[in-house]
Amino acid sequence: MAGLNRNRQRVQLDADSIVDAALRIAGAGESDALTVRRLGAELGADPTAIYRHFRDKDDLIRGALDRLIERALAQVDPQASWDDRLKALATAILEVFSAHPSVGSQAVVHSTGGPAEARTIEMVLGALMEAGLDDEDAVRFYAVLSSYVISLASAKCSALLAADAQERWIGFFPSLRQSSAPAAVRVRDRLEALRDRDVYEDGIRVIIDAVESRLPQSRVSD
Amino acid sequence: MAGLNRNRQRVQLDADSIVDAALRIAGAGESDALTVRRLGAELGADPTAIYRHFRDKDDLIRGALDRLIERALAQVDPQASWDDRLKALATAILEVFSAHPSVGSQAVVHSTGGPAEARTIEMVLGALMEAGLDDEDAVRFYAVLSSYVISLASAKCSALLAADAQERWIGFFPSLRQSSAPAAVRVRDRLEALRDRDVYEDGIRVIIDAVESRLPQSRVSD
DNA sequence: ACCTGAACACCGTTCAAGT
DNA sequence: ACCTGAACACCGTTCAAGT
Numbered sequence A, B: 001m002a003g004l005n006r007n008r009q010r011v012q013l014d015a016d017s018i019v020d021a022a023l024r025i026a027g028a029g030e031s032d033a034l035t036v037r038r039l040g041a042e043l044g045a046d047p048t049a050i051y052r053h054f055r056d057k058d059d060l061i062r063g064a065l066d067r068l069i070e071r072a073l074a075q076v077d078p079q080a081s082w083d084d085r086l087k088a089l090a091t092a093i094l095e096v097f098s099a100h101p102s103v104g105s106q107a108v109v110h111s112t113g114g115p116a117e118a119r120t121i122e123m124v125l126g127a128l129m130e131a132g133l134d135d136e137d138a139v140r141f142y143a144v145l146s147s148y149v150i151s152l153a154s155a156k157c158s159a160l161l162a163a164d165a166q167e168r169w170i171g172f173f174p175s176l177r178q179s180s181a182p183a184a185v186r187v188r189d190r191l192e193a194l195r196d197r198d199v200y201e202d203g204i205r206v207i208i209d210a211v212e213s214r215l216p217q218s219r220v221s222d
Numbered sequence C, D: 001a002c003c004t005g006a007a008c009a010c011c012g013t014t015c016a017a018g019t
Helices: A015-026 A036-043 A047-052 A057-074 A082-098 A115-131 A135-162 A182-186 A188-193 A196-213 B015-026 B036-043 B047-052 B057-074 B082-098 B115-131 B135-162 B182-186 B188-192 B196-213
Strands: none
Touching (some): A015 A057, A057 A082, A115 A135, A115 A196, A135 B188, A135 B196, A182 A188, A188 B135, A196 B196, B015 B057, B036 B047, B057 B115, B082 B115, B115 B196, B135 B196, B182 B188
16 A cells, blocks of 8 residues: 555665664554565565565564664663662663564564674673672573563563553453452452563562672661 | 365364364474464364354463463472472473473463463462462562563473574573673683573572562571 | 565465355 | 355565566
8 A cells, every 4th residue: 555666666775774674663653563575665675675684584583683682771871880780771671672562572582693682691790790799690690680581571572462452461360250269359459450560670679689688798778 | 294184074173172182283392383274184174163162363372371371280289388389380380381382482462361370370379478478569479470480481482482403592692702791701601501491490489589588587598 | 786576385364155 | 053165365485587
């Protein structure tokens, strides 16, 4: 329908402009699926042209993901304390991913292999070591923290894509019966008041607290 | 190819047998995608016959997911201590999902709305209350724990489906350079030794420890 | 060197027709 | 009442042909 491209002429493409177009489509308010054909239309080129720059669609998605990680990383103040850096990164990743759900939802499958990914690993490990963890604990908590962040952010994106009226990702309880689930029914109001983002940040806090309790000079703050 | 169904005769179907067939396909060693057409072949019926029993494919997946949750729940010893029950449930969900990746990978999107889901919520809340948490904390930790378990297990399933040689989900680091990621390069061996399942259980332990530290009679065990 | 366009082998789903 | 089968509107990807 839109842009039938009469008198089309040869378009010159490159990897960066294709990734740009992919993020534009993925970022659309009304979540249009990210499709090879839609990408062609956005670029004003034949859909199959992208196969001259990426091996396949997954390869393109990897490139787009690395750019999203880069944007999230740019939101973190490198002067902040180690725990603030980690919290800021976690929040930024959820935000940036959620704004591009059809890219973010793929984050579980692919290691991007890109430069932003490497910088992120370095940043997280650096923060944990600066906190005072030894190598073994730093790696362990890097793994727990990053798998948490990536899996939850990606899950949120999948939920956004599916969104058939059902806005909620966590906190949707269609069929709780007093007879079989009395405790759940008793706290039903609290369950339904759960908000995705608060739960996510609770989880981050739990992990950061666990890091703190592993430190030599462990101090309890409230 | 297989089972061309010469002299086909009308097949009588019901929702349970369709879910059975879906789990059989999803559980196949070589991960064949779960497809409406493949489901028809497995059932010996026309592919579109399932639409007389489920509104759409998502509706069927929800049914299959609820059955997987039921199986995981059955592996938990109700006599065990509250923390062992929660750990056993988390482990069982990862196992049961991983064995049926094309169903488990969809767990993020759907609340099943089925009976097993309600029983699971009740079980987790019950364990947390038995531990000594008040209603507010019980709901908070229910949310953190269940979103962790579901998101990570589902992410693992997606990784299994994608598995292009790349067995690993966590712990795959193609391009770390000394110049841009010195800390990561220094602990590279440890990073590459990370195993999905250990990381997952580390995360569960972190959450359970956080529950313990919220209890009135908090004791430290090592 | 790289974009084009037809074609292939798939998807999920609808609906009139059968029994 | 419910299964069948053709058909529709999509997918990602390949490959010979163009320029």
